Amino acid sequence: MNIPPELRYTKTHEWAKTTNGDVVVGITAHAQEELRDVVYVELPAVGKIVKQGEPTAVVESVKAAFDIYAPVSGAITRTNTALSTSPQLVNKDCYGEGWFFAIKPSQSQELSTLLTADAYVQLIQ
Amino acid sequence: MNATTEALDITDGTERLIFERSVPGRRTYRLPPCDVPERPLGVLLPEERLRTDALRLPEVSEPDVVRHFTRLSQLNFSVDTHCYPLGSCTMKYNPKLNDRIASWSRFAVVHPMQPASSVQGLLRLFWELEQLLCQITGMAAFTLQPAAGAQGELTGLKIIRAYHRLKRQTRSIILIPDSAHGTNPASAAISGFRVATLASGSDGLIDLAQLKAKLSHDVAALMLTNPNTLGLFEKDILTMTRLCHEHGVLVYLDGANMNALLGIAKPADFGIDLLQLNLHKTFSTPHGGGGPGAGPVGVTNALVEFLPAPRLRKVRTRFEWHDDVKHSIGRVHGFYGNVGVLVRAYVYIRTLGREGLERAGRAAIINANYLKACLAKTFPVPFDRYCMHEFVASLKSLKACGVTAWDVAKRLLDYGFYAPTVYFPLLVEEAFMIEPTETESKETLDALADALIHIAQEARTNPELVKHAPQRLEVNRLDEVKAAREPDLRWTPAKQLVGT
């Protein structure tokens, strides 16, 4: 199971990557495997203010729909519009091209509350 | 597409669409001629009101229509042709007598706004049906308006809301067990409530401790099903309703599983305040491929004043509609409810009578327990007690072979049985919810059990066969991912037959 060590994780199976300026968010390999074929992703509007732990996006397979929660509080800076025509990117490349949205964090200390790769691996065992 | 297949009804194994049978100018159905002097259309309507687009309906003959819709019907599994053990749906035999009587002109060709004097028979039927449902359930009154179970739930929730508002209490939460049918939380949400979920205990029942912990003055109602969606009777039901009432919380019963209680127990005796029945489940009205149904809602005396209006009253020997329902939640239906369905249910209840209903309930429970016993070694039920009219088996033993409950469901179609409900409730891993109903014979149940046992063997010896089922129907397993990713929800003239 691919769990990149440089990323941070949530209990609800999102990953978070700090880039310069914002935090990019997607779902982990574990999550996309459970979901199976992603058919649709509902993304938030750019500019929306979210709180840590709040449902922010929705990912759908044929049989299920799951909320994707914001790992940190802040404003949505950009969203992966490619997912509207190619939702399968989430299955193909969940840490890269299958990213969901990015947040400009408003509470810098929240990042340290996220799980490390090791802690996440423990969780999904 | 070659010349010979063009002439056939099918191409590459695919049934033509009615649009694909169109021939410009073809029609055979004729309307009566106009028997009044005709006026120029321009005099009757301003030109800008007129339709100018092509209105592309099919152009086909009556023989085309008959062949098309007859052939299509033959692609369906139905109760009339197959055993349909769908859990929580009560797919019992739909008596033809009910359909025949419902089609009589004096029931079917009647306008909803005709004067009451010309529809006394129908009003009497509604009156008697309400009384029969009250007797069967023990409730004080029913509204026959809701068009389906889900609409019944909505009606019930609106009543709950109105009840608390009248007492000047803002209670915003509905407690719902995690095993509940999806309509329960959906109805609660759409009625403006928040949903708090009660996790079921390891015995599959509502956990009393959890219920106690979550009861508060912010809870408007507990919504539960009994027997529950696992087919198990909530043995602590009397305690649960008492606890709820101590906190001013109403109890709503989803009556979808009423078939298990016919002639055995009255839901009112559980201490519930309101419930909906599904006439298209318990009371034999046909499902019609997805509807119509009817979801009458029954209430205790305390809630009668909230029922949808209009209601019926009897003035000496005559029936009439009236709007004197003091705190009515209003209308939920355009007129009086799904009358065609109500007539069928009335006929059914009168046909069975007291002893017939009792026998139906008893046979439903025996059939389910029998089938459960036949499958005990192959697909055990994870709850060590007798079930009621349905049971949920777990197919997780096949996971080692890479075969899922979904695969088994598809393979069962090859054996000529409609598949049970799968993956519901989520409490049971690889869930298979089976409800035979009382109208299946012992031989059919034996054949169903044999088929499932056989498929379990196939899963071990030849899993690919099961994973690529169905093999014997007109289509193989359909690509649902494609259907969701590339929604194609209507035909257009630009589309061509696949494979051409």
Place this chain on the structure above:
Amino acid sequence: MDYVPNTDEQLQQMLETVGVGSFEDLLVNIPTEIRHPSFELPGGLSEAEVLSLCESVASPNRSLREVTAFLGFGAYHHLIPTVVDALSSRGEWLTPYTPYQAEASQGTLQMIYEFQTLICELMQMDLANASLYDGASSLAEAAVLALRTSGRARLLVSEAVHPHYRQVVATYLSGFPCVIQEIPHTSGVTDLEALAASLKDDVAAVLMQQPNVFGCLEPMEQTSALAHRVGSLFVANVYPISLGLLQAPGAYGADIAVAEGRCLGSPLAYGGPGLGLFATTNELLRKMPGRLVGCTLDESGRRGFTLTLQTREQHIRREKATSNICTNEGWLALRAAIFLSLLGSQGLKELALLNIQKAHDLFERLRQVPFVQSMFDQPFFNEFVLRFADGRSVEEVNRKLLKAGIVGGLSLRPWYPQLADGSLWCVTEAISAQQMDRLLEALGRV
């Protein structure tokens, strides 16, 4: 008479297989104090007795084969072609369940795909669902969609929308933080000035009916433009048969079109079941309530059909679903598909023409009766409002007509007190010239 095949002997054998001595042993989990209460129910009957009972129940009723009724008000008596009954009574159509197991339900699924297409064509809209319960609840679902999607909190509903529909919308929306504002009518149509004055950017949707409850044609194109100017949705509640002739909702920019589809091949049956039609634009696809059938391929590359986009629905999304709806009106959708296929474009157009011609003919003949006047001066399809002069009340006239076996136009008093002397008359193709003659004769004696 019950329909239980297993004999008492078989049931006993089955109990033995289960491992219990008696049926009571299976009920061990039901508290004894609530088990086996007494049921005061009539005894069961044989088939002949049931038929006899039901004949006596039906006997006081008068069907439209026995009385002539000039009634509309959202329920229209149209002729039903014989094949609709013949085909839809097949057990393979009547007795399956919702087509969740797609491979075993290709008949129902293909039929619904065809139905969705037919409704799109009829309404000139992008998408249609597999149907909702009835016209009234479809309108309510449209209102819910508009409120949830827009984040706005006000709805403008014309008073000329059917009063029962407005009541159902109100019931559905009780508990929603929203305001339903009714727009008055004037001279038989919605007061456009009042509507325009109320159209601010807090309006989620404008709800109008075409033809309206009075049978009059509304300025749908203008209203649609007004609504869109403030970013509001425009919802049209239409009459399917009229669409053989009248401009379709898609042509005047409706975002959602709803209708009562029972008039397409299903019996009146005292108002139910109905067939809720719901059509919308591509933009609103994922917000649309109800079932949807999609076309796809099977493992061998053959075309097939399946329920799709189910994640919007209650059984998956639960409290976050677009609606709580579970059943649709599959059997009536089938009848509508057969009806529309049989009639075809030409047939539907002719049917609409028959309606409008007969209604206008009767209208003109009635206006010649000394005490009869038209209440409004608006174009109409097959319904119109009359008033009686010379102090004759609607109730009095209708009482006398009823003695002649005629049900006259519906009094508007219960819903429109300012139009207390008005009555709503409808003529469809099911009314013959002779029946109209009899009406005129009877009125001559009033």
